[in-house]
Amino acid sequence: MPLTPSGTREVLKKLGHEPKRFLGQNFLVDGNIVRKSLELGDVKAGDVVVEVGPGLGTLTSALLEAGAEVWAVEKDRQLHAHLTETLVPTHPEKFHLLEGDAMEHPIADLPTDKAASFKIVANLPYAIATPWLDEVLSGPLPARMVLMLQQEAAQRYVAQPDSKSFGAISIALQAAYDVAPGHKVGSGCFYPPPDIESYLLHLARKPAPYVFDAKTKAVIRACFQQRRKQIGGLLRGKVSAENAAAWCAELTAAGLGPSARPEQIPVSLWQKLAV
CATH class of the missing domain: 3.40.50.150 (Vaccinia Virus protein VP39)
Known part of the structure; x- marks a missing residue:
């Protein structure tokens, strides 16, 4: 060739x-x-x-x-x-x-x-x-x-x-x-x-790779389309109030919280998002 x-x-x-x-x-x-x-x-x-x-x-x-x-x-x-x-x-x-x-x-x-x-x-x-x-x-x-x-x-x-x-x-x-x-x-x-x-x-x-399901990937993409907005507001209407509250608690425990922007959230925390 x-x-x-x-x-x-x-x-x-x-x-x-x-x-x-x-x-x-x-x-x-x-x-x-x-x-x-x-x-x-x-x-x-x-x-x-x-x-x-x-x-x-x-x-x-x-x-x-x-x-x-x-x-x-x-x-x-x-x-x-x-x-x-x-x-x-x-x-x-x-x-x-x-x-x-x-x-x-x-x-x-x-x-x-x-x-x-x-x-x-x-x-x-x-x-x-x-x-x-x-x-x-x-x-x-x-x-x-x-x-x-x-x-x-x-x-x-x-x-x-x-x-x-x-x-x-x-x-x-x-x-x-x-x-x-x-x-x-x-x-x-x-x-x-x-x-x-x-x-x-x-x-x-990775030895234990994580694969996001289609719904979660869609939510993540939607959040990054407004990447300068706070994650707490971005989740409204995209996931249930219960799941949003639970995930925001995870973010707070990691020193971030619902005021974080999507680009501030590490991969490991995105993996804990339940849609």
Whole structure:
């Protein structure tokens, strides 16, 4: 698979394919970053790995060469056809390729019996990163994730309380995952180069991960839409008076109380919210 801008341009020219900005088609052209992705993911022979948006198959090829079984979802029909012609025939038992939208198939229709222990290694389309991650955090949870993201998004996901970046997605992610050292990625590592800086986010599932249910996540998102208001007032109409009082007592015991703003409340206390 191509690992240079010129090689990537040549393949795209043969396919008659113009990178689609709305699909976030910035193709990885740096072998060091591909190797770093596999290293952070601790990808070994026999691992089950989900990939989102395999594109020309650069990262996919490396995963397959490492002995992983890859389940991938690609929305672009032309690129799906290219992968079907090039990689599927050479790895018929190891490469499972689905044509579809990652928002509808966040883990590429991975079978239930494979979902007990899998990893995600992906160069994500940046436009869908947050809603896609929110879907993944509903479970089943991968043991490890290595995600190529817009650096700003990565900072938001790992933001701590009392910061402007801390929000609903930070809470959902940090309740289930520990953030391990990642890697900054310059725009020159892609073709065409994006206008923003990127980051390889490295996440390891906690020994006892916490998964918020859909109702609780909806309440948390609603609270952060008015993040400068006091939590006591924000809870009215969203949870029962009894549950609100009980949770505010928890906040008070932790030195916060009903006058706290959503961004001041740590993940551990959000986990105690009953909806």
